[in-house]
Amino acid sequence: MNIAVLGVATTKFGELWDTSPRVLVREAVNGALADAQVALEDIDAIYVGNMLSGMLGNQENLGAFYAEELGITAASTKVEGACASGGLAVHQGVLGILSGLYRRVLVIGVEKMTDHKPEHVASALMGAGSDGERIAGLTFPGLYALMAHACMQKYAITESDMAAVAVKNHYHASLNTYAHFSGGAGSRSAGQMTIEHVMQSPYVADPLKLLDCSPISDGAAAVILGEAAKTTRKSTVHIVGSSVATDTLDLADRSGITSISATVRAAQGAYKQAKLAARDIDVAEAHDCFTIAELMALVDLGFSDGMKKAAQQVGQGAFTLNSSKKLVVNPSGGLKACGHPVGATGVKQIVEITQQLRGEAGKRQAANAHIGLTHNVGGSGAVAVVHLLRS
Secondary structure, three states: OOEEEEEEEEOOOEOOOOOOHHHHHHHHHHHHHHHHOOOHHHOOEEEEEOOOHHHHHOOOOHHHHHHHHHOOOOEEEEEOEOEOHHHHHHHHHHHHHHOOOOOEEEEEEEEOOOOOOHHHHHHHHHHHOOHHHHHOOOOHHHHHHHHHHHHHHHHOOOHHHHHHHHHHHHHHHOOOOOOOOOOOOOOOOHHHOOHHHHHHOOEEEOOEEHHHEOOOOEEEEEEEEEEHHHOOOOOOEEEEEEEEEEOOOOHHHOOOOOOOHHHHHHHHHHHHHHOOOHHHOOEEEOOOOEHHHHHHHHHHOOOOOOHHHHHHHHHOOOEOOOOOOOOEEOOOOHHHHOOOOHHHHHHHHHHHHHHHHHOOOHHHOOOOOOEEEEEEEEOOOOEEEEEEEEO
């Protein structure tokens, strides 16, 4: 597998009250086209990653919707897989090129969430859960709180250990002008976050507090993929692994809840495709919808040898920009602090890693980054998508 990332772009993530989904997508697409130095007429197919347009916007036919908005008639399809919708859309774009049917594809991720009441958004998000979980009144903070309690009991990690993840990712977001919490907004800038701040924030679902949770965000991102031979960019980034795995919708039906087996299997598949291993990764965007999710991902992706070790490493500053450890995790700020417009997240992760591998990430640039990974999860782990990228 050797798919070129021809162009990338993202909008600002955050509470974008005055910006419509149409405007967000057009901004992201125009940016990606300019970056790739191609025209819309050069696009053979479009894949739109989105989760909530039907429930919140009363529009499910997003493929045709955005093809019309952009003024082209290329094959266009909506891709939905809960919070992994963006990653799945990238995977479909990769498959479209590998099939030989398309030469260039445009992948869009978009979500507009803040225009709706929080209870409506929470209910819509639980569309990714099981019937039993909804009947029980569970929300995704509640589901991940169950996972957090199980991890705390099995591995003796603490709430402070989880808080350290938030501190790291808010620091990274303070360096990212596109992040939801880029600094200066709200009562506390991203760069000032401390473990004490996280620990003092109110509980959402014990043991997860407000600052353990990713925010409700708006945003869009776009990526243009093409055949490797069709680009003349000197610092071209290629997707060399793209793998998807699934598990049960219901958390209660799994063999264990301290690991996401879909992540493990998707990572193994991507590593095998790319002939790489976890130790080869220089920079990664992991799916940290909650702080416990990143600790689980560090183990599931092979970056840490056990949950307790992962917690210790994060607390000691590992996986942070300019640390002594090679690997940097979530330099964008991750879902936790860059923001989580759910359909856009998986596409934004590709944008971030591409910029890192090109050496174009500015203040948040990871040193000597040549191989990157993106990890996008749907629901409480019912689907996981892992991509490997190489410069």
